[in-house]
Amino acid sequence: MLRVIGRDHTPGCYHKAMSVLSGTDRPRYLPPETELDEKFTLAGGPGGQHVNKTETAVQLKFAVWESDFISGPVKARLIKLAGSRADADGVVTIEARSHRSQLRNREEARERLAELIEKAHYQPRKRIATRPSRSAKKKRLKAKRHRGDIKQKRGKPDMDD
Numbered sequence: 001m002l003r004v005i006g007r008d009h010t011p012g013c014y015h016k017a018m019s020v021l022s023g024t025d026r027p028r029y030l031p032p033e034t035e036l037d038e039k040f041t042l043a044g045g046p047g048g049q050h051v052n053k054t055e056t057a058v059q060l061k062f063a064v065w066e067s068d069f070i071s072g073p074v075k076a077r078l079i080k081l082a083g084s085r086a087d088a089d090g091v092v093t094i095e096a097r098s099h100r101s102q103l104r105n106r107e108e109a110r111e112r113l114a115e116l117i118e119k120a121h122y123q124p125r126k127r128i129a130t131r132p133s134r135s136a137k138k139k140r141l142k143a144k145r146h147r148g149d150i151k152q153k154r155g156k157p158d159m160d161d
Contacts, residue, residue: 027114027115029114030110030113031062031067036062036110037060037063038058038060039061041057041058041059042056043055043056050100056097056100058095058105058106059093059094060095060106060110061092061093061094062092063089064078064079064086064090065090070121074117075090077120078116079092081116094109094116096108096112
């Protein structure tokens with residue numbers, strides 16, 4: 001269920017936002033609106049008095065473990081990728097406050113969540129352990145001995161020489 005908490009004094013802003021976000025250019029990895037929870041807060045920055053009286057910053061929350069939108073391994077990778085944006089309950093919080101418009105902040109938050117989910121869909125390749133060849137070991141040891149000889153020759157000369 002999409003819960004909208006907060007207000008914006010722009011007439012019809014909620015309906016404009018819903019029409020823009022539910023359009024055909026919706027990101028493929030964006031969860032359904034029913035699994036998203038958003039809260040609007042006051043945001044500082046440029047904008048004059050308008051910024052002080054409208055709640056344009058967006059906190060978008062997505063409960064990863066409760067979602068049916070993504071599979072188990074992707075959920076685990078998403079929590080790991082989210083880092084500090086995920087809490088102990090598996091809720092990922094995306095904050096967007098860079099724009100003056102609530103609509104643009106909502107779009108940015110959803111795009112960032114979709115990008116994060118898309119990154120989580122790609123499984124990292126496993127590293128194949130390899131051993132150095134015999135010639136590579138010999139070459140490394142020879143270089144070490146050479147370097148040691150050079151360092152040995154540095155310093156004050158002995159009185160015997």
